[in-house]
Amino acid sequence: MKRTTFLFLILSSCFLQLSFAKVKVVTSLSDLADFTRVIGGDRVEVENLVRGSQNPHYIEVKPSYMLKLKSADIFIMIGMQLELWSQQIIDGSRNPNLLIVDCSHSVKKLEVPTSKLDASAGDIHPFGNPHYWLDPENVKIILQEILEALTKISPADHEYFKANMDAYIKKLDVKIAEWNKLMQPVKGGKFVSYHTSFSYLADHFGLSVVGYVEPKPGIPPTPSHTTELIQQMRKTGVKMIGLEQYFEDNTPTQIAEAANAKVVRLCTSAGGLDKTDDYISLMDYNVRQLIAGLK
Template identity: 45%
Template sequence: MKNLGKILVLLLILSPLWAKIKVVCTIPTLSSIASEIGGDKVEVITLASGEKDPHYVEPRPSLVVHLRDADLLVKVGMDLDMWVDALVDASRNTKIFWGSPGYVDCSVGIKKLEVPKGRVSMKEGEIHVYGNPHYWLNPQNGEIIAKNILAGLLRVSPASDHAYFQARADRFISRLRDKMKQWRAKLSPYKGTKFVSYHRSFSYFAQFFDLDYFGTLEPKPGIPPSTAHIAELIRDMKREGVRLILLETYYPRKFADMVAKETDAKVVVVPTAVGATKEAHDYFSLFDTLTSLISNALKG
């Protein structure tokens, strides 16, 4: 009986050594990278589905439970996932409050595109004051995201785990660099190709693959397509010979089809985040899928 007591006390003392670090990510893309780095030593939970537009996620009480127990919060930042802020406040978990060791904003260190200058208002639509937040669609930024998550894990984990996380992050980055060469080679014949999308989701993607972002079906971010804008876009696409429309999985297809009919463009429905389609189940397969869909469309 005495020995049993000793064993229980020992187990209690040692339990933190094998307790997994609870990582809560706002979107599955970040969860994919966090899982790659964290391996068996972390438990990763995702708050939003990859099938949804990450701008519009309704905070719900059950998500608070995940945040209450989190050691690390990993978010996109740049106001994309600001819906998580009310949940963090409700969680009472100061470990993941802004500025705490468990708070990871993956946009730190990203070279941001389309940062508005001067006065910002809704006249420009639902723009983000910190710039376009869809930065994970440039795989080079995947490396920065990984480094941010690694830094967070190192802050909240015991020193004995640091070499493990560092090695896994190095392996992820090395694999990512190899894959980037493949992805770039796959789309290199189509450098400079002009394309249109529904929302301005592909700025970072176009930057990496040297594609020419011609325009969007939305006249301004978050504003639904108008007849006048669609007519103008059709006219401009015809004039410039734009033949590709990339449509995010969560937006309606009718406007893209309407434009495609008038311009002979191809509509390619593509995932913009991990989990948006079955094929895009992690960060690598997201780009495998994207590059395959686009190259197949342009080949034909």
């Protein structure tokens, strides 16, 4: 074989590999993985680190997570320190080319502290409430961040990614209208949750979360706080505790019994419970549960 032909073959095979190489994405949450699959289609390879059944604030950092990031193009996270554990994984991956995407920049943030938090108070929401993905309108902001990141790594696929995103937003808008309509009869409803996971969800549907089983975000229940919460629920007539999929139900059940309320399982991430395989079915599930709990 002539040397030039040989070189040509080598170069063209490199080119083929490049043009068919998938963008490798690691996300923190399963929901972010779902959105990335929606936009990236068959041109991305996606993995999430936190299972839907896990509390995203606390995961055990494993060396295998660093290896996943070592070979990834993009790491997508919620930000606002939800993934306090992520820096350790990013540092450990020693991947200088990793594109890190924090989806929270353009989100209208709730519960931003007005004074500097005392670290000893243990509050795990120092930049405000990070559970914003549970407002379906915020998903559009997240999709835009993901689109920009995928485009940076694979500019030639921009039109493909954009078309996928637009199709999903259309579908999401239909679902948002459906959820809003279904939730209309329970608008103004009040409930208690374990952690402050549902502020954005409640805000979207015109509901109020009026108390928490945790005395502060990240602080386990205490007897004095539990007593106060029961009194508050009795006084205000709150009949529902919306319990995240990953919290124990002993304390919430005791509180509910004492306050003549019921415990309803809600879910914060895709795959966290049965029939919550993706974000849309997760929201379908939460809407059904909220209606059952509040009506």
